[in-house]
Amino acid sequence: MKRILVFRSSLLAASETFIKQQVSSLVSWDAMLVGNQRLSSGLTIEGINSSIITDHYDTFWQKLKWRLFRSFGWPKSQEYLDIVAYKPALVHVHFGTDAVLAWPWIRHLGVPMLVTLHGFDINTHPEWWISGHHGDYWRNYPSQLKALAHKKNVSFIAVSQAIRQQAIRAYGIPAHKISVLHIGVDHQTFSLGKTPICERPMRVLFVGRLVEKKAAHVLIRAMAQVQQLVPQAELSIVGDGSQRDELQQLANELKVQVNFLGEMPSDRVRAQLHEARIFCLPSITAINGDAEGLPIVLLEAQACGLPVVTSARGGRDEGIADGVTGFSFDEGDVAALSKHILRLLQDDHLAQKMSEAGPKFIAENFRLDDCTAKLEAHYDKQIATNK
DSSP: OEEEEEEOSEETOTTOHHHHHHHHTOSSEEEEEEESEEOTTSOOOTTSOEEESOOOOSSHHHHHHHHHHHHHSOSOOHHHHHHHHHOOSEEEEESHHHHHHHHHHHGGGOSOEEEEEOSHHHHSOHHHHHTTTTOGGGTTHHHHHHHHHTSTTEEEEESSHHHHHHHHHHHOOOGGGEEEOOOOBOTTTSOOOSSOGGGSOSEEEEESOSSGGGOHHHHHHHHHHHHHHOTTOEEEEEBOOTTHHHHHHHHHHHTOOEEEEEOOOHHHHHHHHTTOSEEEEOOOOOTTSOOOSOOHHHHHHHHTTOOEEEOOTTIIIIISOBTTTEEEOOTTOHHHHHHHHHHHHHOHHHHHHHHHHHHHHHHHHOBHHHHHHHHHHHHHHHHHHTO
C-alpha cells in the first residue's frame, strides 16, 4: 500500500476533527500523522499511526538542534530517521503556514508535497504578515509561500473556490498548481436528529471560536430583534475565545438571552446540533483579511438536518443550497440575518422542508467517503506527475 505523511505542526486542535477524519477514512493509502508537538488538550488520535519529529525542548542544546533542524533540516533526529524509514511516497501538509515551517526537512525526503489551504493561511493580507503583526518570524511568509509554489514537486489544494481565487490573486500561486477539493462530512457520525425540527425549542445555535471573523456579535444583535417578536427564542453559543467577555457585555446591554456554553468536544457539539432549530454562522472578513474557507461545522449542521443561515465566505457560495437548505446573507447585515431567523422560527413548513433537504445536499456533495476517494485519486495523480 502507498504511504503518505500528513503533517500538522500541533496534533491536533479540538477544532481540527476534519484532519483526523480525513486520515482515518483513507482506503488505498496508509497514513502517518506527523507533528512537532502533541496538544495535551487536543483531539484523541489513538488508533492513528502518528509521530512527533521532536518533543524535546528542555536544554539549550536541544533547543539549538531544533532551531537548526527547523531552518535547515539538520541535524536529523531519530524521530526524523524513523519517518524516513517509513518511506512515504507523498507528504500532505495542512495550512500554508505549516508548509513553510516544515519545508526545510520535508524537501530532504525527495517526494512531492501537497498543501491544503484552509483560510487564515491564505485570506490574511500579505501586508499583514510583512508588517510583523504575526511576529517577526512570519514577516517573510508571503514570499516563502510563493517560492514554494514555484517548486516543481509542490502543489496545492484549496478547500473552496474562494480560497483558490485568493491564493492566485493575493499570493501569486500559479492557477495550474491549485485544485479545489472539499473536505467531507462523516454521514454516519453526523446524521438527521430524532426530534423533528418543528418540535424542538426555538433555539438558534452558533458553534465557533469567539474571534473577530466568526462575528458572534452580529448574531447577538440580530437576536435582540428576534426576541422582541419571538420572546421564547433562545441563543446558544458553543466556543470560546478572546471576544467572550465583550460578547457577554453586549448581550447584557441588549438584554439578549444567551447561553455561553464554552468549548465542547465533537460528540457534545453533535448533541447540540440535534437539539437546535437553526444553525447560524454570521462570519465576516476580519480587518487583516482573515475569512472562512469552507467551515466544516456548516456542513455538519446540514447533515444533521438543521436549516442554516450564514454569511461565511466560501460557505454561503459553495457550502449551502441558498433557499433550499438555508439562507445566505451579506456580511454584517443584521437586519437580513434577523429576518431569516424569524422566518425559520415562524414557518414550520419551511423549516421542515429545509431540514429534510440538508442531509440530501450533503450526501450528494460532501460525503466523507466520496471526498476521500477524490483526494486519494489526487494523491495518485501527484505521484504519476512527479515521476
